[in-house]
Amino acid sequence: MTETPALPALWPAPTADAAVRATVTVPGSKSVTNRALVLAALAAEPGWVRWPLRSRDSQLMADALRAMGVGIEETVSSSSAGSANGAVGGEAWRVIPAALHGPATVDVGNAGTVMRFLPPVATLADGDIRFDGDPRSYERPLGQVIDALRTLGARIDDDGRGALPLTVQGGGALEGGVVEIDATNSSQFVSALLLSAPRFNQGVEVRHVGTNLPSMPHIRMTVEMLRAAGAQVDTPEAGGEKNVWRVAPGAVLGRDLVVEPDLSNAQPFLAAALITGGTVTVPDWPRRTTQPGDALRRIFTEMGGSCELTDAGLVFTGTGKIHGIDVDLGEVGELTPGIAAVAALADSESVLRGVQHLRLHETDRLAALTKEINALGGDVTETADGLRIRPRPLHGGTFHTYDDHRMATAGAVIGLAVEGVMIENVATTAKTLPDFPKMWADMLSGDSASGAGA
Known part of the structure; x- marks a missing residue:
C-alpha cells in the first residue's frame, strides 16, 4: 500500500x-474487495481480484488471510480483463488458496468486515487463530457471531466477553447447520456466516430473529457474490422464508473479478x-x-x-x-x-x-x-x-x-x-x-x- x-x-x-x-x-469498493478476498481464499483454485481498494481495512483483510496460509500476490496485471476505469490490465491481487492453518494472530484494526467475516473462516483452519484489534474494536458487537459459530460446532475462547479479543480453536472443518441470529445491530452478522458456509459440512441456514435488519443491500451483495462463485443460495427475495438464508455445501470457484468503484x-x-x-x-x-x-x-x-x-x-x-x-x-x-x-x-x-x-x-x-x-x-x-x-x-x-x-x-x-x-x-x-x-x-x-x- x-x-x-x-x-x-x-x-x-x-x-x-x-x-x-x-x-x-x-x-x-471496500465491501466488494473484502468479500472477494474471503471468497477467493476459500476457493478451489486461484483467482484474481482486480482494481481492489488499497486501504487500511483491505490491507488488514489481506494480511489476516496471509497469516492463515493464503497466498496473496499484489501485482500489476496485463490481463485482458477490463479495469475499474475502463483500462486494460492494471493493479490486481492474485489469491492462491491453501490449507488454512494456525497458530496465527489476526489484527482486525477497527474493521467490521475483518472482525466479523474472518472468525467463521478461522473455524476451517487447523490450529488456533487469535483475533485482536484497536481498543474500539473491543466495544463493537460480535457476540451474535460468536454464539452462532458455537451453535454450528465451533470452539471459541473469548473469556465470556462476547467480544474481542478472542481465539478460534480451528479444527479444520465446521459442521454447520441451522442457526438463529439477531442481526439488528449489523447485517455483517448474516454476511459473515454466509460467506464461509459453502465450506461447512452441512452448509448453513441462517434465521434472523430480530425486529429490524439494517443494510440489506450488503446482504444482497454477499448473496450475489456467492452465487457468482458457484454457491447455491436460497434467499427471501427468491421466494424463500422471510429473513432466512440457506447456503448449500459445495466448492467455491476461483474468479477473475473486477471491483466496482x-x-x-x-x-x-x-x-x-x-x-x-x-x-x-x-x-x-x-x-x-x-x-x-x-x-x-x-x-x-x-x-x-x-x-x-x-x-x-x-x-x-x-x-x-x-x-x-x-x-x-x-x-x-x-x-x-x-x-x-x-x-x-x-x-x-x-x-x-x-x-x-x-x-x-x-x-x-x-x-x-x-x-x-x-x-x-x-x-x-x-x-x-x-x-x-x-x-x-x-x-x-x-x-x-x-x-x-x-x-x-x-x-x-x-x-x-x-x-x-x-x-x-x-x-x-x-x-x-x-x-x-x-x-x-x-x-x-x-x-x-x-x-x-x-
Missing part, C-alpha cells in the same frame, strides 16, 4: 470559493457539487449494483441536485440550493454522516430515520454528529432511531473524528461552506479512502482527482 504522507493533527478544511467542476475517480466514498465529492452548484463526474458508476451508495443518486437529487448516467460515468450537478429531507436510511446507514453534513447547510429541516444501529459503528455516529455539528453552531438532536437537523448559521471550529473515516469526510463537506473548520485526524480517512486530502484539493482546483487503488 502506498505510504500516506504525514498530515497535520488539525487539517484546515478548504472552503470552496467557486462552483466545483471536476472528474473524480473513486477507489474500489466505492459509491459510498463518492459521497463527499457529489456533496461538493450539490453545495457549490457545480458538477462532479464519477467515472465507471455501474448501471446495476448492490452497493448502498447508489442511493445517493436519489437522495441528493431530492436535496436539490440532478444526475445523469452517461458513458463518462455519473454526472452530478448542483444548483447551490440545498433542501432538507425526511428519509429512512436503514438500508444505507453508512451514508448518514455525509447526508447529515449536507442537511446542516440546507434551507429546511431534515429528519434521518432508521439508523439506530449507527451507535455501534466505528464510533457512536449519531452522538458524534450531534456533538460536532452543534459545536459549529448547528441544531442537531438525536431521536430514537436517527437525527433531526435544523439548519443554523455555522461557524468555524474543531471537528473531531473519533477515528471514524466518515466523520472526517463529513467535516470536510461542511468546511466547503464554512470558513475555519479544522478536521482533527483527517488521516483516519485512509481506512477506506486513501489520499483523501489530495483528492479533495485536486477536486477544488478543477484537476482530475484520483484515489489510490482506482
Whole structure:
C-alpha cells in the first residue's frame, strides 16, 4: 500500500470559493474487495481480484488471510480483463488458496468486515487463530457471531466477553447447520456466516430473529457474490422464508473479478457539487449494483441536485440550493454522516430515520454528529432511531473524528461552506479512502482527482 504522507493533527478544511467542476475517480469498493478476498481464499483454485481498494481495512483483510496460509500476490496485471476505469490490465491481487492453518494472530484494526467475516473462516483452519484489534474494536458487537459459530460446532475462547479479543480453536472443518441470529445491530452478522458456509459440512441456514435488519443491500451483495462463485443460495427475495438464508455445501470457484468503484466514498465529492452548484463526474458508476451508495443518486437529487448516467460515468450537478429531507436510511446507514453534513447547510429541516444501529459503528455516529455539528453552531438532536437537523448559521471550529473515516469526510463537506473548520485526524480517512486530502484539493482546483487503488 502506498505510504500516506504525514498530515497535520488539525487539517484546515478548504472552503470552496467557486462552483466545483471536476472528474473524480473513486477507489474500489471496500465491501466488494473484502468479500472477494474471503471468497477467493476459500476457493478451489486461484483467482484474481482486480482494481481492489488499497486501504487500511483491505490491507488488514489481506494480511489476516496471509497469516492463515493464503497466498496473496499484489501485482500489476496485463490481463485482458477490463479495469475499474475502463483500462486494460492494471493493479490486481492474485489469491492462491491453501490449507488454512494456525497458530496465527489476526489484527482486525477497527474493521467490521475483518472482525466479523474472518472468525467463521478461522473455524476451517487447523490450529488456533487469535483475533485482536484497536481498543474500539473491543466495544463493537460480535457476540451474535460468536454464539452462532458455537451453535454450528465451533470452539471459541473469548473469556465470556462476547467480544474481542478472542481465539478460534480451528479444527479444520465446521459442521454447520441451522442457526438463529439477531442481526439488528449489523447485517455483517448474516454476511459473515454466509460467506464461509459453502465450506461447512452441512452448509448453513441462517434465521434472523430480530425486529429490524439494517443494510440489506450488503446482504444482497454477499448473496450475489456467492452465487457468482458457484454457491447455491436460497434467499427471501427468491421466494424463500422471510429473513432466512440457506447456503448449500459445495466448492467455491476461483474468479477473475473486477471491483466496482466505492459509491459510498463518492459521497463527499457529489456533496461538493450539490453545495457549490457545480458538477462532479464519477467515472465507471455501474448501471446495476448492490452497493448502498447508489442511493445517493436519489437522495441528493431530492436535496436539490440532478444526475445523469452517461458513458463518462455519473454526472452530478448542483444548483447551490440545498433542501432538507425526511428519509429512512436503514438500508444505507453508512451514508448518514455525509447526508447529515449536507442537511446542516440546507434551507429546511431534515429528519434521518432508521439508523439506530449507527451507535455501534466505528464510533457512536449519531452522538458524534450531534456533538460536532452543534459545536459549529448547528441544531442537531438525536431521536430514537436517527437525527433531526435544523439548519443554523455555522461557524468555524474543531471537528473531531473519533477515528471514524466518515466523520472526517463529513467535516470536510461542511468546511466547503464554512470558513475555519479544522478536521482533527483527517488521516483516519485512509481506512477506506486513501489520499483523501489530495483528492479533495485536486477536486477544488478543477484537476482530475484520483484515489489510490482506482
